[in-house]
Amino acid sequence: MSATGFTPTGSLAAVADRRRVVFATIIGTTVEWYDFFIYASAAALVFGQLFFKPAGEQAAILLSFATVGVSFLFRPLGAFLAGHFGDKYGRRVVLVLTLVLMGTATALIGLLPTFAQIGVAAPLLLIFLRIVQGISAGGEWGGAVLMAVEHAPTKKRGLFGAAPQLGVPLGLLLASGVMALMAVIAPGDAFLEWGWRVPFLLSVVLILIGYWVRRRVEESPVFAELAARKEKARMPIVQLFKKHLLPVIVAALVFAGNNAVGYMTTGGYIQNYATNPEGPIGLERGPVLWAVAGSAVTWLLSTFFAGWISDRIGRRTTYIVGWVLQLVGVFALFPLVNTGTVGGLFAGVAVLTIGLGFTYGPQAALYSELFPASIRFSGVSISYAIGAILGGAFAPTIATALVQATGTTLSVTWYLVGMTLVGLVATLLLRDRSGIPLGPDHEAEQAASPLRGAKRA
Secondary structure, three states, X not given: OOXXXXXXXXXXXXXXXXXXXXXXXXXXXXXXXXXXXXXXXXXXXXXXXXXXXXXXXXXXXXXXXXXXXXXXXXXXXXXXXXXXXXXXXXXHHHHHHHHHHHHHHHHHHOOOOOHHHHOOHHHHHHHHHHHHHHHHXXXXXXXXXXXXXXXXXXXXXXXHXXXXXXXXXXXXXXXXXXXXXXXXXXXOHHHHHHHOHHHHHOHHHHHHHHHHHHHOOOOOHHHHHHHHHOOOOOOHHHHHHHHOHHHHHHHHHHHHHHHHHHOOOOOOHHHHHHHOOOOOOOOOXXXXXXXXXXXXXXXXXXXXXXXXXXXXXXXXXXXXXXXXXXXXXXXXXXXXXXXXXXXXXHHHHHHHHHHHHHOOOOHHHHHHOOOOHHHHHHHHXXXXXXXXXXXXXXXXHHHHHHHHHHOOOXXXXXXXXXXXXXXXXXXXXXXXXXXXXXXXXXXXXXXXXXXXXXXXX
């Protein structure tokens, strides 16, 4: 043990603790995003019929996708709460609470009566539980990121930070896989009657596993040192907006460029577009879900690789490469999907995920290196939440409305191109701060503006 009470970084105990942290962040975020994406899949496949059918066919799917976006409006509330308590009381306690909150809301959705059973109370309860999911998701990401990055060796922050990022493709893989399996077990009307509920109820088992894993992880060493020195910020959110507003906005725009494109699959748009019997493709539900699950594997691999390579070429350079790859994926997406084959669909979403991985894998390390230690939880959480609203919140709704208005997916392509360019420009505004010290001894250096052209400390 060191004089401050922490395990030396090179010891076997420290290595074991880091592995436990990486494992815990992957498991925890996978469970959280499984819960989040199960909702998006159900919104694309069944919620329009079960909860919004009286509004009419086209309005029902718009309303269903709108409930996916509503949760994003409450992510900042979750980020504010988690950031405040995470900077004051620690990263670990917030992670445990958000996991339990998300799982409870997800399981209750699986028990909800439909509109035909209780009328307008059904969609209102659905929206309420989706809001609870949004609050949880808003608080989850920042804590998981800091637990991974603040435990990491300086030269491996990108790799360690990729661990919580892997929870997104793993959550998508798990959610799509379970939904596809239920489409086989309960085909046709059985899926509408009860099959869709099983993946939501399975969340209870996953939450118990995630809770057990996260409770065994030590607190972040950076926060532990802040607590030992009694240097925790009293009003971290006030300090964040007073001194670091521009970095928050730029960081949010970086994520918005990734999130809008990612929500073509994670938000359920492609699943609905490809399975709509009245649409141009009309594929079966099961094969589409398996194709999306397959694309989650390519997303997983590219995310991991991007986190690793960012430790070697820098976060900013990795992102720039990612934006170029994402543009390629955006232009290829609908020409491949519109071939009307499962193979074309898989190819389209798989190519898209390569760029998505490169613009997501380094994000944990990038965000952690933008903000001072005492307000870091607030900084990364709020930047992420705002970016999610600007990017993915209503991306499926916007895409659906664009196709209904123009009759062509080309309008969606140009929307996604625009969002990708927003992310690229925001990245170009940032300095690369790879390797900057993260501990409380270096707050002055951390507080210097990360924006290009701004004065250095």
